[in-house]
Amino acid sequence: MTTMQDNRPATLLKGGQIVDGAGVPGWTGDVLLVGERIASVALPGQTPPQMLADLRATNGVEEVDCTGMVIAPGFIDVHTHDDAAAIEKPDMLPKLSQGVTTVIVGNCGISLAPVVTDAPLAPLSLLGREQFLHSTMRAYADAVNAARPGVNVAALLGHTALRMRHVAALDRAADEGERAAMAADMQEAMDAGALGLSSGVFYKEAYAADLDELVAVASVAARNGGVYATHIRDELAGILPALQEAALTARQSGLPLVISHHKCAGPDNWGRTRETLPLIEQLARGQEIGMDVYPYTAGSTVLREDLVDGIIDVLITGSETHPEMGGRYLADIAAEWRVSQQEAAVRLKPGNACYFQMREDDVQRVITHPLSMIGSDGLPHDERPHPRLWGAFPRVLASYWREKGLLRLEEAIHKMTGMSAARFRIGERGLLKASYMADVVVFDPLRVKDGATFEQPRQFSEGIERVWVNGALSYTASDRATGARAGRFVMRASSPTASG
Ligand code: ZN
Numbered sequence: 001m002t003t004m005q006d007n008r009p010a011t012l013l014k015g016g017q018i019v020d021g022a023g024v025p026g027w028t029g030d031v032l033l034v035g036e037r038i039a040s041v042a043l044p045g046q047t048p049p050q051m052l053a054d055l056r057a058t059n060g061v062e063e064v065d066c067t068g069m070v071i072a073p074g075f076i077d078v079h080t081h082d083d084a085a086a087i088e089k090p091d092m093l094p095k096l097s098q099g100v101t102t103v104i105v106g107n108c109g110i111s112l113a114p115v116v117t118d119a120p121l122a123p124l125s126l127l128g129r130e131q132f133l134h135s136t137m138r139a140y141a142d143a144v145n146a147a148r149p150g151v152n153v154a155a156l157l158g159h160t161a162l163r164m165r166h167v168a169a170l171d172r173a174a175d176e177g178e179r180a181a182m183a184a185d186m187q188e189a190m191d192a193g194a195l196g197l198s199s200g201v202f203y204k205e206a207y208a209a210d211l212d213e214l215v216a217v218a219s220v221a222a223r224n225g226g227v228y229a230t231h232i233r234d235e236l237a238g239i240l241p242a243l244q245e246a247a248l249t250a251r252q253s254g255l256p257l258v259i260s261h262h263k264c265a266g267p268d269n270w271g272r273t274r275e276t277l278p279l280i281e282q283l284a285r286g287q288e289i290g291m292d293v294y295p296y297t298a299g300s301t302v303l304r305e306d307l308v309d310g311i312i313d314v315l316i317t318g319s320e321t322h323p324e325m326g327g328r329y330l331a332d333i334a335a336e337w338r339v340s341q342q343e344a345a346v347r348l349k350p351g352n353a354c355y356f357q358m359r360e361d362d363v364q365r366v367i368t369h370p371l372s373m374i375g376s377d378g379l380p381h382d383e384r385p386h387p388r389l390w391g392a393f394p395r396v397l398a399s400y401w402r403e404k405g406l407l408r409l410e411e412a413i414h415k416m417t418g419m420s421a422a423r424f425r426i427g428e429r430g431l432l433k434a435s436y437m438a439d440v441v442v443f444d445p446l447r448v449k450d451g452a453t454f455e456q457p458r459q460f461s462e463g464i465e466r467v468w469v470n471g472a473l474s475y476t477a478s479d480r481a482t483g484a485r486a487g488r489f490v491m492r493a494s495s496p497t498a499s500g
């Protein structure tokens with residue numbers, strides 16, 4: 001990998017509260033960054049003196065006073081749809097400004113690779129329309145590296161993308177030949193360093209996939225040391241069998257499972273994390289299971305009339321047929337048009353919406369659960385995105401640690417860093433540790449707070465002071481993006497050619 005910036009000065013972060021990502025309580029100390037790696041993590045003033053003297057004599061050492069600040073590993077956003085954004089909008093400010101230094105793309109069965117089209121259908125269109133140009137994961141990885149994004153990008157291969165490429169009729173399971181073609185693409189992706197497979201059998205384009213089809217593809221990921229992340233078939237009434245199905249798929253294929261954005265959706269299901277979490281715990285005794293979660297009671301996805309029940313609030317975040325309705329509530333639009341909310345949704349399609357389909361006690365149970373980690377699920381192409389795109393990570397710190405006291409600080413950060421890297425097999429990141437890559441955030445624990453709201457979704461967070469990506473200072477609270485854009489495509493730890 002590139003070492004072009006290795007003659008820049010080293011950086012000594014002095015006297016901050018070090019929360020190292022492993023889940024242990026913080027302690028006061030100094031962190032030394034040299035080139036693209038962490039050189040030392042030490043008690044105050046205990047950085048090896050010879051090391052400092054040598055650096056001072058060569059490229060110099062810049063000192064940053066971190067008194068009163070937390071020094072943590074850069075956050076890993078395990079659930080994103082930034083596949084195209086990383087190329088089209090490479091500053092990646094929505095993420096960098098939260099302290100995020102690595103995004104995992106390709107979630108929910110939706111990935112750019114290996115689909116080539118200029119007219120992507122839903123749900124692939126969640127990734128925009130312009131970037132379906134990559135027929136292999138290798139080509140996607142090259143495009144990411146050429147774009148020089150502001151954060152690192154690690155990728156899952158999407159099962160729905162595979163179906164759209166290879167399965168002739170989406171209302172049935174793949175036949176043997178189609179399964180083989182999908183498996184071949186999975187192998188190519190693993191060779192190129194992908195983290196594994198994602199699926200979104202919730203979406204109608206993948207709903208017909210059966211266990212044979214999923215296992216045929218997932219077992220290729222398994223043989224190569226990958227993971228399986230899934231947006232399960234049903235997050236409403238049928239959530240328990242849907243969780244069982246996800247666990248069975250992972251078990252039969254032989255890989256670790258990540259349940260995407262775990263939630264109990266719809267008023268009839270509110271409170272049912274009291275059932276789902278014990279089931280997940282029981283399953284996790286026999287296989288590796290994790291889950292991701294975002295800190296809001298609203299979800300967001302494509303506009304679908306079957307998700308409109310007339311009870312929950314639905315906020316239209318974009319409509320191709322009626323763009324002027326973006327930012328308005330479906331109930332108000334329906335009243336104006338004198339039609340049912342479902343009929344209004346049909347007229348507004350294709351589009352995207354936020355569904356206020358969860359209850360806070362469920363969100364709290366999932367966020368505080370020891371198996372959960374934080375993923376934004378932000379949608380960067382929406383006209384008026386769900387605020388999770390710009391605010392998820394600071395919101396966990398502000399609301400669930402500092403204000404509500406539901407998490408310890410080291411726990412909250414572990415769910416954003418060390419646990420995330422371990423679950424997704426990302427090497428040399430997620431911890432503050434000598435020799436690890438220098439992805440680092442310095443934030444003010446008293447001020448850190450999300451700024452994005454449903455009304456004003458594109459707002460910077462407060463209190464994120466400085467962010468380094470691969471050793472390059474990439475964001476500061478005063479100047480925002482520094483223009484360093486030091487991110488790269490990150491391969492899974494076990495991949496044949498993984499480095500950095
Ligand atoms: Zn999803």
Ligand code: CU
Binds near residue numbers: 377
């Ligand atoms: Cu998603």
